[in-house]
Amino acid sequence: MTTTGRRDHTTVLVLACASAVAVLIANISGIATGDDGVGYRAIADSLLAGDGYGYFLEDPVTIWPPVWPALMALVALLTPLDTMGAAIALNAAVAVGVVLTGNHLLRMVLDDRRLVMAGTFVLALGPATVGLGHVLMTDMAFALVTLWWMAALMRFRRSGSVAVLLAASLLVWLGFGLRYVGLVLIPVGGLWLLIGPKRGWQGRVRDVAVYAVAASVVPIGWMMRNHAMDGTFTGERNPSARGLIDNAMDVAATLGRFLLPGPGNGLVKIWAVVGIVVFAAAAVVTWRVLRSTPG
Numbered sequence: 675m676t677t678t679g680r681r682d683h684t685t686v687l688v689l690a691c692a693s694a695v696a697v698l699i700a701n702i703s704g705i706a707t708g709d710d711g712v713g714y715r716a717i718a719d720s721l722l723a724g725d726g727y728g729y730f731l732e733d734p735v736t737i738w739p740p741v742w743p744a745l746m747a748l749v750a751l752l753t754p755l756d757t758m759g760a761a762i763a764l765n766a767a768v769a770v771g772v773v774l775t776g777n778h779l780l781r782m783v784l785d786d787r788r789l790v791m792a793g794t795f796v797l798a799l800g801p802a803t804v805g806l807g808h809v810l811m812t813d814m815a816f817a818l819v820t821l822w823w824m825a826a827l828m829r830f831r832r833s834g835s836v837a838v839l840l841a842a843s844l845l846v847w848l849g850f851g852l853r854y855v856g857l858v859l860i861p862v863g864g865l866w867l868l869i870g871p872k873r874g875w876q877g878r879v880r881d882v883a884v885y886a887v888a889a890s891v892v893p894i895g896w897m898m899r900n901h902a903m904d905g906t907f908t909g910e911r912n913p914s915a916r917g918l919i920d921n922a923m924d925v926a927a928t929l930g931r932f933l934l935p936g937p938g939n940g941l942v943k944i945w946a947v948v949g950i951v952v953f954a955a956a957a958v959v960t961w962r963v964l965r966s967t968p969g
Contacts (some may be wrong), residue, residue: 711810737909
């Protein structure tokens with residue numbers, strides 16, 4: 675490893691630790707807890723007490739997948755922390771993982787070390803500045819698993835290793851165990867494998883079949899378990915009554931607040947404009963980059 679490489683490696687480790695420390699500092703007065711957080715804590719407390727996967731409002735549970743509360747209970751069992759302290763520790767650990775994995779992924783797709791390090795700085799600052807490390811939620815953990823999944827699929831494209839492909843499938847299980855939306859990793863990963871440039875059609879179809887079957891085992895099994903219990907596959911879900919346009923505005927506003935964190939969370943239209951402008955700029959830049967790359 676060159677001197678520059680060693681320096682960058684050290685910088686990444688420092689950034690990862692700094693991100694974790696920032697998350698811990700943000701949670702000195704306690705972690706923010708919403709509706710989902712109350713459920714996660716109650717389920718984790720139930721598991722820790724040996725009462726099974728349920729809680730006072732839902733027993734057994736179908737509305738949330740099991741991985742996050744199970745991790746909270748496990749950390750609380752192995753440490754002096756209670757389940758809330760365990761959630762804070764998990765958020766700090768996830769912040770470290772995001773920096774290290776994000777840096778690895780950036781190095782896989784970028785040749786310019788300055789861009790790699792700039793992106794790594796953003797990943798290190800993100801959880802502390804937009805509040806993801808200060809809430810009892812699974813968003814950041816799911817993002818980390820998605821980064822692992824992306825890196826695994828990219829490595830498979832380079833190596834063709836069946837073991838790596840199966841590892842990507844196992845990461846779908848983990849993502850689904852954190853958030854039911856992890857189901858989307860199955861069709862997206864299958865499509866990505868299908869358009870791979872180096873293997874013939876037969877090889878690509880075979881890769882998609884192996885990946886899809888392996889990735890579907892646990893999600894299908896868990897959804898069958900849910901259906902047997904309450905007739906739903908992912909628990910009771912209620913559609914939004916706000917409508918397509920208002921929901922789209924909410925998405926844009928959330929993106930805007932994440933890009934420029936600060937006061938004025940109720941200023942939806944202003945933040946939506948910020949999000950839309952930046953998204954449009956990113957789309958133009960992405961298109962120019964793709965057009966300028968041979969092949």
